Amino acid sequence: MMPRSSHGSTPRVSVPGAPARRPWQDQLRRDPRGFFCLQTEATRGIEVRLFLTPALLEELDDDVYGQILNATSFPGVKLVVITPDVHSGYGVPVGCIILTDAERGAVAMGPVGYDIGCGMISARSQVPVAEATPERRLAFNREVTRRVAMGPGGGSRHLRDLEQDEFLRIVRGGADYYVERYAPQVDRTRTERNRFPVDDDWEVPWGGRGRPERGIGQLGSLGGGNHFIELQACLQTGTLFVQVHTGSRGFGHGLATNYFHLAKAEKPDRITQLDLGFFTPDSRHYRSYLNAVSAGGNFAIVNRLIIYEQVARAFTDVFGAPLDLVYEISHNLVQLEEHPEFGRVWVHRKGATRAFPGGHPALTGTMWEREGHPVLIPGSNFDHSFILRPLPGARHSAYSVNHGAGRRLSRAFAERHLDRRAIEEEYRHAGIVVNTNQRVPIDEAGPCYKPAGEVVGCVVAAGLARIEYELAPLASLKGD
DNA sequence: ATGTAC
Numbered sequence: 376m377m378p379r380s381s382h383g384s385t386p387r388v389s390v391p392g393a394p395a396r397r398p399w400q401d402q403l404r405r406d407p408r409g410f411f412c413l414q415t416e417a418t419r420g421i422e423v424r425l426f427l428t429p430a431l432l433e434e435l436d437d438d439v440y441g442q443i444l445n446a447t448s449f450p451g452v453k454l455v456v457i458t459p460d461v462h463s464g465y466g467v468p469v470g471c472i473i474l475t476d477a478e479r480g481a482v483a484m485g486p487v488g489y490d491i492g493c494g495m496i497s498a499r500s501q502v503p504v505a506e507a508t509p510e511r512r513l514a515f516n517r518e519v520t521r522r523v524a525m526g527p528g529g530g531s532r533h534l535r536d537l538e539q540d541e542f543l544r545i546v547r548g549g550a551d552y553y554v555e556r557y558a559p560q561v562d563r564t565r566t567e568r569n570r571f572p573v574d575d576d577w578e579v580p581w582g583g584r585g586r587p588e589r590g591i592g593q594l595g596s597l598g599g600g601n602h603f604i605e606l607q608a609c610l611q612t613g614t615l616f617v618q619v620h621t622g623s624r625g626f627g628h629g630l631a632t633n634y635f636h637l638a639k640a641e642k643p644d645r646i647t648q649l650d651l652g653f654f655t656p657d658s659r660h661y662r663s664y665l666n667a668v669s670a671g672g673n674f675a676i677v678n679r680l681i682i683y684e685q686v687a688r689a690f691t692d693v694f695g696a697p698l699d700l701v702y703e704i705s706h707n708l709v710q711l712e713e714h715p716e717f718g719r720v721w722v723h724r725k726g727a728t729r730a731f732p733g734g735h736p737a738l739t740g741t742m743w744e745r746e747g748h749p750v751l752i753p754g755s756n757f758d759h760s761f762i763l764r765p766l767p768g769a770r771h772s773a774y775s776v777n778h779g780a781g782r783r784l785s786r787a788f789a790e791r792h793l794d795r796r797a798i799e800e801e802y803r804h805a806g807i808v809v810n811t812n813q814r815v816p817i818d819e820a821g822p823c824y825k826p827a828g829e830v831v832g833c834v835v836a837a838g839l840a841r842i843e844y845e846l847a848p849l850a851s852l853k854g855d
Numbered sequence: 856a857t858g859t860a861c
Binding site: 488489490491493527528585586589598599600601602622623624625627628629631632707 | 856857858859
């Protein structure tokens with residue numbers, strides 16, 4: 376039996392204090408290419424493209440506007456794109472893409488964030504959905520819980536006591552090194568990038584502010600917050616899928632913290648928080664920070680591969696069949712790309728996912744060159760997730776789409792106003808097994824997120840991507 | 856996001 380759509384029953388919760396109409400909305404003009412455009416004195420003449428439905432626009436927090444203006448404030452910005460899952464971040468919105476000039480522009484820190492390289496990995500099976508009985512959903516969660524550490528502070532279970540030298544080889548060599556040395560069975564062609572290049576003369580700032588060395592013992596651990604592992608039913612194939620969301624743990628966080636303090640020391644008058652931190656090419660830390668992003672990105676990729684292997688073992692134990700990797704991709708990075716309108720640019724994706732359609736030069740010679748690479752979009756653990764394929768229209772959004780449903784309720788608001796018992800009962804009724812005790816982290820529950828179908832619908836309507844697979848949650852694992 | 860602030 377195919378599970379029914381769950382997102383339709385996600386209750387709309389009105390956000391208190393949001394005025395019915397905000398003046399900045401009146402400055403938006405509709406562009407015939409399928410987005411709203413904001414280009415004013417306040418944006419310094421920089422074009423901001425907003426991919427939003429009127430309803431999603433209506434519910435935006437007031438401070439998102441201020442954060443959009445922050446996003447236009449970095450030196451050498453050429454374009455800012457807002458995705459339909461946008462919500463308030465720290466200084467720039469989560470759900471934005473910032474293009475800066477590759478030769479003279481800034482590489483900005485906030486638009487990469489603390490969780491450098493955070494992203495998704497998805498796998499599919501040929502196991503019919505009916506095999507996932509309630510008992511097996513719980514068994515799957517138990518088997519995964521045995522193999523993967525979850526929650527803040529969680530440590531590595533499979534690369535314990537890693538020597539610093541070997542850790543360095545991993546964060547320098549990325550998936551190329553990891554797969555060759557540890558996991559030759561993993562298909563390396565199914566990652567967004569196998570390895571971000573790290574200069575030989577760059578050194579991890581061991582012992583620096585942020586202490587990135589705490590990441591050494593964390594390879595293969597999930598983390599907390601919105602990181603998760605999920606067993607899913609695919610509506611198109613009628614088979615089981617699995618999806619993982621995780622990032623660079625204490626390593627990326629430590630690197631981001633370290634370089635933020637260096638940026639602050641350089642421009643104490645201007646840079647007061649990570650979100651406003653940036654380096655221009657004349658900074659002595661410019662190349663060094665880019666190396667840190669590469670190393671953090673490599674950690675995140677390998678972290679996802681390790682967890683995927685463990686989840687695949689759990690899956691095989693419970694369902695007696697293998698998982699096949701679909702794709703691995705980040706939504707928190709800065710990468711050098713060639714853009715038809717803007718030339719060579721640093722593309723910062725903060726809660727946004729790369730979306731190269733078929734025919735994009737960067738895909739030439741890969742298995743994705745005709746149809747584009749898969750794009751992995753999680754919904755909440757009470758809602759559907761999606762695997763998309765980019766379309767040529769994605770050139771208007773800097774070859775990017777959203778990264779999820781987008782938060783709608785703040786964690787604090789959720790803790791205060793959501794009814795835990797009622798929510799846990801809803802999950803039980805929907806047959807969604809949460810962890811091994813059905814305890815739903817309340818600040819991560821379904822109502823905390825926008826309806827994924829509405830958000831993805833906006834991306835589809837704008838011609839950025841098409842839906843390849845829609846996935847309903849069966850079992851959800853979250854730390855913390 | 857994060858050995859959950861300075």
